[in-house]
Amino acid sequence: MEIRVIESLREYKKFFKRVYANDRNFIDNKSNLLPIVCGKNSAFYKKSIQQMVGVFDNGMAICQCILIIHREYKEAVFMSFFEALPQKHEGVKTLIDYAVEFGRKNGCTKVIAGIEGHPNNSIGFSVSNSAPPSFGECYSPGYYADYFKDFNKINMVSLIGDFAEVKDAVDQDYNKFIDVFSEFDIEYGDFSLKGFRKTMKIYTDLSNEIFIDHRDVYYRSYEEDYELFSSMRPILKNENLIFVKKEGRYVGLSFWYPDFNELTDIHKSFGVKEFIKYRFLGRIPRKMKMVEIGVLPEYQNKGLMLLLFKNAIELAAKKYPNSQKVISSWILAENKKSVLLSRRYTKDLYKEYVYYERSI
Numbered sequence: 001m002e003i004r005v006i007e008s009l010r011e012y013k014k015f016f017k018r019v020y021a022n023d024r025n026f027i028d029n030k031s032n033l034l035p036i037v038c039g040k041n042s043a044f045y046k047k048s049i050q051q052m053v054g055v056f057d058n059g060m061a062i063c064q065c066i067l068i069i070h071r072e073y074k075e076a077v078f079m080s081f082f083e084a085l086p087q088k089h090e091g092v093k094t095l096i097d098y099a100v101e102f103g104r105k106n107g108c109t110k111v112i113a114g115i116e117g118h119p120n121n122s123i124g125f126s127v128s129n130s131a132p133p134s135f136g137e138c139y140s141p142g143y144y145a146d147y148f149k150d151f152n153k154i155n156m157v158s159l160i161g162d163f164a165e166v167k168d169a170v171d172q173d174y175n176k177f178i179d180v181f182s183e184f185d186i187e188y189g190d191f192s193l194k195g196f197r198k199t200m201k202i203y204t205d206l207s208n209e210i211f212i213d214h215r216d217v218y219y220r221s222y223e224e225d226y227e228l229f230s231s232m233r234p235i236l237k238n239e240n241l242i243f244v245k246k247e248g249r250y251v252g253l254s255f256w257y258p259d260f261n262e263l264t265d266i267h268k269s270f271g272v273k274e275f276i277k278y279r280f281l282g283r284i285p286r287k288m289k290m291v292e293i294g295v296l297p298e299y300q301n302k303g304l305m306l307l308l309f310k311n312a313i314e315l316a317a318k319k320y321p322n323s324q325k326v327i328s329s330w331i332l333a334e335n336k337k338s339v340l341l342s343r344r345y346t347k348d349l350y351k352e353y354v355y356y357e358r359s360i
């Protein structure tokens with residue numbers, strides 16, 4: 001058994017097929033993300049130290065990860081895009097030991113497994129993989145938890161609700177705050193070639209200010225967000241990104257979209273075929289996914305989360321009238337306020353996820 005540097009993303013991706021070959025729920029959200037985070041010409045890569053490594057037994061990979069240390073979060077080394085075959089505890093221990101030493105040599109104080117370089121990229125291991133992942137959702141074998149028992153576990157949840165019931169509950173609460181909301185204006189993103197960079201600048205500035213104090217979230221550059229959203233731009237519409245303003249100042253945002261993975265076959269990634277289904281053949285997913293929602297700290301008790309959610313729900317009802325479910329993205333379980341607010345409308349548990357940290 002030996003540890004070896006992996007030379008290309010193409011070689012790295014081959015291992016995905018071995019891990020998920022017999023998984024009947026696997027939809028590949030990983031392959032399209034990998035070059036955005038780890039391609040040598042990407043903005044994220046240029047702002048980080050990275051090394052692709054795997055443990056090999058008799059010439060065959062048994063586990064692998066991409067070690068990432070970002071210049072804006074130098075205290076952490078991420079074991080990103082971690083994958084492993086079952087019952088390979090010795091190999092994974094070798095990989096973890098290598099990651100710890102890599103982090104120590106570069107001045108890191110902790111190692112994190114289960115975040116693909118930044119929470120905005122992808123975050124978490126699946127607690128249960130009994131259903132296919134939604135678009136952009138993490139997905140992994142359940143046995144990964146056994147490999148990180150010596151780490152601190154950070155729990156996350158996502159929630160789900162019936163679309164009609166969620167809309168009714170939001171409408172009822174909205175009417176209680178309608179006078180307060182009259183002080184605020186709504187603006188949509190612009191995903192045209194002409195307006196895209198301006199929209200991304202607004203988004204990046206605002207999200208950095210809103211989320212910078214969240215656990216393991218750190219500063220994003222314009223180019224990093226631009227490249228991440230560029231990969232989705234052909235399937236996004238202006239109404240998928242909503243800003244709320246007060247007297248010309250941007251104070252909150254929400255980002256949502258239909259679950260495009262409903263159009264994606266098992267073991268496949270969303271690509272040209274799925275794009276054609278959505279854009280030209282009128283195939284519309286029936287789940288709406290609220291990916292991100294937040295407001296500046298000084299506006300958090302003004303009900304603006306409800307204002308943003310109300311606008312997203314109304315747009316989904318108008319644009320996608322056959323919507324049946326609303327799902328949330330990940331929420332830190334320790335963030336009781338966000339969990340309680342989300343449960344007010346999306347009452348049922350949809351998925352659970354974890355990621356792991358350990359001091360070096």
